[in-house]
Amino acid sequence: MTGYLKRKSAKEFREAVDKAKLIVILTHTNPDGDALGSVTAMSSYLKFSGKACRIVVPNPFPRNLAFMDRDRKILINTRHTDAVKDVFSRADLIIALDFNQLKRVDDVEPLIRNSKAVKVLIDHHPEPENSAFDIVISNTEVSSTAELLFWLIRTMEGGSVKKVPADCAQALYVGMMTDTNNFANSVAAGTFKMSYELLDLGVDKETLQLKVFGGFSEGRMRLLGHSLLNKMKILHEFGAGYIILTREELEKFSFSEGDTEGFVNMPLNINGITVSALFTEKDGHIRVSLRSANGFSVNRFSRKYFNGAGHERAAGGKLFIPVGEVGEYFEKCLALEQDSLSKAQDL
Ligand SMILES: [Mn+2]
Structure with a gap:
């Protein structure tokens, strides 16, 4: 199943990652489950591949998703403005996830525009702002950015996710689960294949459902x-x-x-x-x-x-x-x- 992804994109992405020393992973304002699932999955996967990276979000995320930031390392621009500026000034690769237009990151936008780093966009929204990025992996047919990441990581891993870390698998599942409203919309055959492979790895869907869709005040x-x-x-x-x-x-x-x-x-x-x-x-x-x-x-x-x-x-x-x-x-x-x-x- 590589129909969702051009093999060339996976190769280009891998090369960009291999060259990078410090990677910033970024998502949109008002991060939802797919946004947080995608950035935490990417971070987990990159760390597993031996890379140094930091996650940046423009503003705080909902309380029910706080469990995704297990080690409390996510930089929130409205709170950690100086740290965000610093990490952008040192980064040589920026990976933008789950948004199509730079205006979707509010005050972080100039930090991306002014950065000399290689810029990658991985997203499933229509009409991506191609001119702002060096590599664009965009597909509107998938349920979620998390699903697109699943296929990307699977391709980079030679067609199997067996070796990806457990927290990466869990984050991918959360992203897909939230964007499909627990399999209610935007679900295609590939979404079930992804779910099958992630559950097979031991992802605990009941607990994740309770955490993401329950736990309200x-x-x-x-x-x-x-x-x-x-x-x-x-x-x-x-x-x-x-x-x-x-x-x-x-x-x-x-x-x-x-x-x-x-x-x-x-x-x-x-x-x-x-x-x-x-x-x-x-x-x-x-x-x-x-x-x-x-x-x-x-x-x-x-x-x-x-x-x-x-x-x-x-x-x-x-x-x-x-x-x-x-x-x-x-x-x-x-x-x-x-x-x-x-x-x-x-x-
Ligand atoms: Mn999404």
């Missing part, structure tokens, strides 16, 4: 209840639903990073809803999460109206307007897209 569950009961707005005429959460509400439910993970999927479970959005008030901007069904492209929708990008059915973005104006703005955007929304509703 009481505040998070009550915030979900509040969102569905009091905040979710359904617009049947557009086949759309959305939830806006203000900073005040987040504070009331003792919000911690990652607590709203999954909320955006909720309106999509309603009959006739083909696009859903979650807006959360942050420092100086509104965070936008978008999901869709029936072929309505939220990647395009986000690029056009929400300063973002992503996959066809899952995308993110940012708005720079007061939280009180978000609902009206969103409904205006829906009206402008009435034609493509009607098409999706008719399916």
